[in-house]
Amino acid sequence: MTLEASSHFAPRDDEGGSKLVLNFVGGAISLALALNGCGKTSRKDAAMIVSDIPEGFERQTRRSPLTDPWEPIYSKQTPDAIILGLRLATPHTNARGFVHGGLIAALTDKAMGHSCGHKMRGAYSLVTVSMSIDFINSAQIGQWLTVETDVIKTGSTICFAQCLVKADAAAIARASGTFRVVNKTA
Numbered sequence: 001m002t003l004e005a006s007s008h009f010a011p012r013d014d015e016g017g018s019k020l021v022l023n024f025v026g027g028a029i030s031l032a033l034a035l036n037g038c039g040k041t042s043r044k045d046a047a048m049i050v051s052d053i054p055e056g057f058e059r060q061t062r063r064s065p066l067t068d069p070w071e072p073i074y075s076k077q078t079p080d081a082i083i084l085g086l087r088l089a090t091p092h093t094n095a096r097g098f099v100h101g102g103l104i105a106a107l108t109d110k111a112m113g114h115s116c117g118h119k120m121r122g123a124y125s126l127v128t129v130s131m132s133i134d135f136i137n138s139a140q141i142g143q144w145l146t147v148e149t150d151v152i153k154t155g156s157t158i159c160f161a162q163c164l165v166k167a168d169a170a171a172i173a174r175a176s177g178t179f180r181v182v183n184k185t186a
Contacts, residue, residue, distance in 0.1 A: 054144065057085045062114060066106060073107075081115040084147040088139055088167070099139040099167070107147050108133060108163050108175035115149035116159035116179050126159060126179040133175040139167030157181050 057074035067073060070092060074085040084107055086092070094100045113126045139145060145167050152160040159181055165173035 052087070052144075054085065057083075060084070064110065067110065070103060075114075077118070080119060081149040081151060082111060082118050083149070084111045084114075086145045088141050088143050088145055090141060092145075093141060097141065099143075099145065099172075101133075101135055104135070104165055104173050105131070105133050105175070107145075108165060108173070109177065111147040111149045112151075112161035112163055112175065112177040113179055115151050115163075116154060116161055116181075119151045120154050120159070120181070123184070124181045125184050127182055129158070129178040129180050131175060131177040133173055135173050137167075137170065137172040139172050143167040145172075155181070 053074055056076045058076070060073045060075040062075075063071070063073075070086065072086075076083040076085065086107070088099055092099050092103050109128055109131055112131075113128060116126050117124065145165065147163050147165050149161055149163040152162060157180065159179040160177070161179070162176040163174070164171055165175070
């Protein structure tokens with residue numbers, strides 16, 4: 001198989017004729033890596049990984065240039081919040097093979113901000129004023145990571161939220177954030 005750098009997703013054939021998605025710039029250099037595996041991944045393995053996403057989660061629709069290299073990221077909408085989910089893979093780790101704290105911080109910021117916006121019925125944009133995070137434990141490749149938010153209070157100028165980050169249902173981090181409420185620009 002030949003790897004080519006690309007700034008977009010392009011289907012390519014490997015030796016076995018199965019389709020691979022190459023996006024070197026975005027971090028997903030093959031279907032195996034994009035689907036959190038390594039080496040060769042059969043269609044059966046790929047189907048098992050994709051079907052391993054917990055019920056109620058769908059591919060997120062609100063993407064960001066920061067989080068694009070970490071895709072696929074999933075979300076589940078509840079009446080009060082947006083829960084983010086992610087199957088951990090090599091692009092999500094630090095040099096020691098644990099999930100990177102920067103990824104956790106970025107996802108907690110995203111989940112809390114989106115949850116505040118959801119609670120305010122999408123009428124406003126939110127900008128992070130402050131955020132605090134405590135790392136409780138680590139997570140490994142292959143685990144299902146969720147960021148579950150509780151919106152504490154929404155107001156006309158400030159929104160407060162907190163969240164719990166779990167890897168396979170075990171708490172690994174907690175965060176709290178304060179967000180400035182701003183009018184949406186047209």
